[in-house]
Amino acid sequence: MTERPRSAAERRRLTRRLRHLRTDAGLTQADVANQLDWSQSKVNRIELGESAITRTDLLALLPLYHVDDPETVAELLEMAKKARQQNFGEYRSIFAKEFLHFLEFEGLANHIKHYESNVVPGPLQTKEYARATLRAVRMVDLLPARDRREVEAVIERKVRVRMERKQLLLQESDAVKAEFILNEGILRRAVGAESGQPEIMTGQLRHLAELAEMPNVDIRVLPSSTGAHPGLRGSFVVLELPEPYGDSLLYIENTAGDLSTRDQPDKVDEFVKIFDYLRARAVTLADLDLPLIRSAD
Missing domain, CATH: 3.30.870.10 (Endonuclease Chain A)
Structure with missing residues (x-):
């Protein structure tokens, strides 16, 4: 039986670990941003799980956090790989x-x-192309006004996924x-x-x-x-x-x-x-x- 990804859980685990590693190293988000020449907002997005961290960025962070044990590095890299999987359960x-x-x-x-x-x-696709093709398939312009708002809301969610x-x-x-x-x-x-x-x-x-x-x-x-x-x-x-x-x-x-x-x-x-x-x-x-x-x- 093959393993299935659990991206949302992995992302939460990873962001929690990274926050703890940073604080254990005595660093603020501003310290990390300055040393890596990043914006502080980038560090914040990573720690909030709003932005999946890439392998390159993770490997840049770990030396700052004094993480050099090969097994720990490998574990965190695997967590990052799983966390990059988008969560579309909603x-x-x-x-x-x-x-x-x-x-x-x-x-x-x-x-x-x-x-x-x-x-x-x-x-x-561009947003405009996605929206136009979805509207055409659903024949939105031919729908009664009372049904149109709900269909257009679904279309916008599908555009967001694309x-x-x-x-x-x-x-x-x-x-x-x-x-x-x-x-x-x-x-x-x-x-x-x-x-x-x-x-x-x-x-x-x-x-x-x-x-x-x-x-x-x-x-x-x-x-x-x-x-x-x-x-x-x-x-x-x-x-x-x-x-x-x-x-x-x-x-x-x-x-x-x-x-x-x-x-x-x-x-x-x-x-x-x-x-x-x-x-x-x-x-x-x-x-x-x-x-x-x-x-x-």
Whole structure:
């Protein structure tokens, strides 16, 4: 049986330990900030658990706290790794169980392989794009006024989750390696045009170009000229997980429902092969001859 992450508990344990270690070393938050050339607010966020500490930052703190025992250092590094997993338990009322299961492990992945056939992947979306696509799917503008407020509140919570997931890509250290393959039609769909806001898609394309410059992020596009391909089965994500969480996790979302599995290695391997097949036929954003992308540069 593989271990499941317990990020919220681990983060509380870690922040408590760090506060005790700092006070035992006779240091204030201001002392730590000054010695490491950090802002005091950064130290405070770490100790409150509002900001998950990276491996690099933890290794910078421990010498200040006179922690050099290898076993203690290893224990704290493991706690930090678990604590970096996002806690999405509060969203049980708005997400399917299988998606929440996927979110539990996404933050622990060493490597993410994501193929998307319909929309820009959630972690790559701008707030405006996320909100526009969610509103379109829920047909918000066609809802009676009495129902609209509740649906829009749910949409805002889902937008917030997508922005939280993006933080996995933006970490300064211990950044996950993330590969995305997008169907070309995604970039040709002028999201926002339906509401008279064409700037939404322009902003989204600009954001994709910025994320593609990150060393840990690879964004590619599968041209329509590829013809029929195995990605026609639908979108999927493969997460490569470190020990002690077991093997890779496969997540599939389609009209038939969500599926996530770590217990079918043959199935996972099948989709890894599909991803490799699609990647070999995909091009970079810069290689794609798309006017909207050129206008976003």
